[in-house]
Amino acid sequence: MIKDLGFETRCVHGAYKAESGQPQVLPIVQNTTYRYYNAKDVAELFDLDSPNHMYTRLGSPTVDKFEQKMALLEGGTAGMAASAGQAATLITILNICSAGDHVISATNIYGGTHNLFEVSLKRLGIDVELIDQDLPLEEIVKHARPNTKALFGETLGNPALSVLDIEKFARAAGEMGVPLIVDNTLASPALCRPIEYGANIVVQSTTKYADGHGSCVGGCVVEGGNFNWEAGGRFPELTEPDQSYHGIRFYEKFGDGAFCMRLKAVMVRDFGCTMAPMNAYLTHQGLQTLHLRMERHSSNALALAKHLKDHPMVDWIVYPGLEGDRYHELAKKYLPKGASGVLSFGVKGGREAGEKFLENLDLTSIVVHVGDIRTSVLHPASTTHRQLSEEDQLAAGITPSLIRVSVGLETIDDIIADFDQALERLK
Numbered sequence: 001m002i003k004d005l006g007f008e009t010r011c012v013h014g015a016y017k018a019e020s021g022q023p024q025v026l027p028i029v030q031n032t033t034y035r036y037y038n039a040k041d042v043a044e045l046f047d048l049d050s051p052n053h054m055y056t057r058l059g060s061p062t063v064d065k066f067e068q069k070m071a072l073l074e075g076g077t078a079g080m081a082a083s084a085g086q087a088a089t090l091i092t093i094l095n096i097c098s099a100g101d102h103v104i105s106a107t108n109i110y111g112g113t114h115n116l117f118e119v120s121l122k123r124l125g126i127d128v129e130l131i132d133q134d135l136p137l138e139e140i141v142k143h144a145r146p147n148t149k150a151l152f153g154e155t156l157g158n159p160a161l162s163v164l165d166i167e168k169f170a171r172a173a174g175e176m177g178v179p180l181i182v183d184n185t186l187a188s189p190a191l192c193r194p195i196e197y198g199a200n201i202v203v204q205s206t207t208k209y210a211d212g213h214g215s216c217v218g219g220c221v222v223e224g225g226n227f228n229w230e231a232g233g234r235f236p237e238l239t240e241p242d243q244s245y246h247g248i249r250f251y252e253k254f255g256d257g258a259f260c261m262r263l264k265a266v267m268v269r270d271f272g273c274t275m276a277p278m279n280a281y282l283t284h285q286g287l288q289t290l291h292l293r294m295e296r297h298s299s300n301a302l303a304l305a306k307h308l309k310d311h312p313m314v315d316w317i318v319y320p321g322l323e324g325d326r327y328h329e330l331a332k333k334y335l336p337k338g339a340s341g342v343l344s345f346g347v348k349g350g351r352e353a354g355e356k357f358l359e360n361l362d363l364t365s366i367v368v369h370v371g372d373i374r375t376s377v378l379h380p381a382s383t384t385h386r387q388l389s390e391e392d393q394l395a396a397g398i399t400p401s402l403i404r405v406s407v408g409l410e411t412i413d414d415i416i417a418d419f420d421q422a423l424e425r426l427k
């Protein structure tokens, strides 16, 4: 069984195996629909009694394989792809929440998720409460209400670079009787598999490290198969009859794959946030080298972090892989193979110096992206967060001089030399 093989083998061989004379590489099945010869076969599809396909919005062979691979890599029981990481998070919440429900989330989350939670979900009547993820267990549990449906956090917060104490969060979720949902984008399953620490659902933007080459936007949800949706009676979406499928009960019928089956059969059916076959193919291509890339992203980031830490033009640096970092102890526990490729630092001289530094870079690109093979930087104060006042920027953890770096796979000496010459020219 491929499930029992090492992580690296799962990256290379997981989910797709060529039959004799068939393509060695996962083929792209690029079409919208499927032909059948009798009504009974089609009826079975509509009753969710058949593994076959009918229409690409609801699933297709290349996307299936990609989902299976993500599930294998995260150590879950099922996967469901989405058009983007944002869509993956949205449908995960909507799969179990409706107007009037409450979700508790760590504050240190991706900006897009922050907007989704604070603005768009609020407009739908779902109240997301943000809490400090470093609170002790008892304090976290105190935020629970009878209508709480989920606890949410990021393995490695983007851009705060905080490390989530997943076991603490899993215990808190367990005490509240709700699933723990973890966004594993920045760590990727190569560095951390949250389900092994008790998370119930893992979401990620596969746009970042999973793809890794800046080719396509995508997202994926993986379920751990380790949550009892019946206990507590809080999740009627999964345990009560679904009228749009003549009364099937997802948990009863699909067991440890119920969450993803409902994502596909209801969420993606109704909202249409399907991953395209071509994007599944490209992302699957990336996953085949994920283990190797994450190793090098991490070692390059650590080397650059060590170098910048002692640089006279650098004010401060945040990288959880660095000894002395606020989250270093948690990183040693949850990210023992490396703390991924993202770091942030401040240059001396504030916002103006930050902007100038970016312009001085040559090999390194300015892009609104992380997780690419090419080293890239962003100056949030003058770009992603420029609409905010300096006060609001500070509240969001964005200091005027903050530079976020996504360390790529180039020769580390070349990356360091580029940063050195850009810092030198600030003087």
Ligand SMILES: *Cc1c(COP(=O)(O)O)cnc(C)c1O
Binding pocket: 084, 085, 086, 087, 110, 112, 113, 154, 158, 183, 185, 186, 204, 205, 206, 207, 208, 217, 218, 219
């Ligand atoms: C980028 C990102 C997302 C959103 O993913 P998209 O694919 O851009 O929609 C969600 N979470 C984290 C941590 C991210 O970095």
